[in-house]
Amino acid sequence: MKVSSSNFKSNARQALDDKQLQSALNHVRNNFISKRSKARLDLPEFDALRDNARAIKDHTLEHLDFYLEHYERKVVESGGKVHWAADAVEARGIIMDICRKTNAKTVTKGKSMISEEISLNEFLAANSIIPVETDLGEYIIQLRGENPSHIIAPAVHLNIDQVRDEFRKAHTHLSPNRPMNEPETLLGEAREILRGKFLTAELGITGANFLVAETGSSLIVTNEGNGDLTQILPRVHVVLASIDKIVPTLEDLAQITRVLARSATGQEITVYSTLSTGPRRKEDEDGPEEYHVVLLDNGRSSMLGTEFSEMLRCIRCGACMNHCPVYQAVGGHAYGWVYPGPMGAVLTPSLIGVDKAGHLPNASTFCGRCEAVCPMRIPLPKMMRSWREREFEQHLVPPAHRKNLALWAWLAKHRRLYRLTTGLAARILAIRGGLSKRINKLPMAEGWTKHRILPAPEGATFMKLYRRRLRKGR
């Protein structure tokens, strides 16, 4: 996927002007937040479960090599194979290899952010293999040639009219006069088409919400059941996951899933939670003949032991972006790569470099709502600040901003000059504000005054007035 994170500002401006997008984003603003809040209130032990989930992941990350090796052993014992991929190129190569050996022409896919991370669809298509997204949201954006704008609701930036138009364009074999008003009819239409694909695909690729070291299983949670068909029907099943998905035991997995769906959609549990372990056994009635796991690192192991390692606890629930005022304003595409919102603001610079994604950790008010709702208690604002520190150290901050900051900091350390400056500023601004106390324009603060008035100061600084008061003995 092409990176356009450095265009964040212009992406955001476009998004803010996009009326259709703004109306679609109301879904995020209204539904996700209230649903999560209700789910949380309905479960008194929710916060205790969060602590527990956090502890499980912290422990796992501390012993990541151990659990990954254990997981591999278990996969092999159950008849599967684990492929280690250091980066996107390796991961794609491995998948291509499996496709070739399978002689795959059509590949069905369950929802996977890792697939986005390694641009798998473009790659498969370029190699004459047809990738078919089977998650409804993913299917829709695949038709539109778009990328997901949300990690759990990939098509949340669209409204039903756009989906209808897209289906009309794509499903030309159906009557143009068919009823298409209800979301359910559109769902039915997609389902009908996908059913045929499920049956023809030679290979199915799913992501994984978790990998279980104890059993060598992978878990996917979905609401449509498409993941099940993707992994059961084709002859070969490939699980594509990153190394941070590992948890030690099934019990741990059960603990963490209790906070996952509640944080994501406000559901107690998703409609389907499907574990898959190895290929079909003799006694099984269905299942794939081959079972592969492609384990991607892509920069994650180098986050371990740094100030960003806590990010690896993330379970991709999306709560942080749902509650983020910036995400709510501009949607996911503005962030310019796979992962949007606060989690993206931390993860993206880690994975593609802060030089390319420098805007993301800066485009935050540090309101802290993301951290407050994160089920894994990831200190997202703190890590965004760490990125800002790195940018500052590496001189990636615009020189003008750096100069202003240095000047201000110098003043803050020199009290007398500070007093002189603030005293002058208060007076000048007060005069500029006039009787109505409105400052309509101010050099260097156009960003402010373009959209707001600057309320003028009262006139003298507190320090000055206080001194005067002391002199008068009150």
Place this chain on the structure above:
Amino acid sequence: MSKIDKKGPSSKVALFVTCLVDLFRPTVGFASIKLLEDAGCQVHVPVRQTCCGQPAWNSGSRKDTRDIAKQVITIFEKYEYVVAPSGSCAGMLKVHYQELFRDIPEWDSRAERFASKVFELTSFLTEVLGVTNVKAKLNSRVTYHDSCAGLRELNISDQPRKLLKSVDGLSLHEMNDSEACCGFGGTFAVKYSEISNFIVTEKTENIERTEPDLLLAGDLGCLLNIAGKLKYQGSKIEVRHVAEVLANMCEGKPIAGRD
């Protein structure tokens, strides 16, 4: 001037004025002093104070932040309590200073000790001093915006509301999403002004829908932002810092409204 400093360590509460109050809204400083004195405190205003260093901290300059933090700690640590009329600055002093010196044990422990002395104004009044009532009167329909840092770093939410309920004539009406950010975010408001504008517009819409006479909050940053937008939109709603109302000091012009 040095008189106040000389009173020295016997002093009880030191007021951290905050740079925005100093520059834009001295009334909030005097209101804070009045509230603290009415509650029986001896209030000191160390004259060497400037700013808490948050602009440097949020811009990624650890060195400047450390320098300023050291300065603040040195000036204020001799007092029993340090009180700021701002959740954001109090959060900086109380929460963030502790993250600054992990590798300098001496300063790390000084920052930790210092943190235990620091309070936001309304939380200090209610939780430390046990104030339940203020002597104030204001016939007004009021709504309250929860500033992010105060709310999420210091758990400030009930404290100002409890005190406001004791104001004679005042009725408090909650707006929708009072816990949502106002879009200020320090330099964010200038650097990402369009996004900031979008967020503050949502905020003023929620405020307008509540039809208050007066909007209150505990942080001048948010207040300037929201007031600036309300003024821009030509709204008649008045805007003040919560301390002004609690201290019964609403004679002067509000931050917005009543032009």
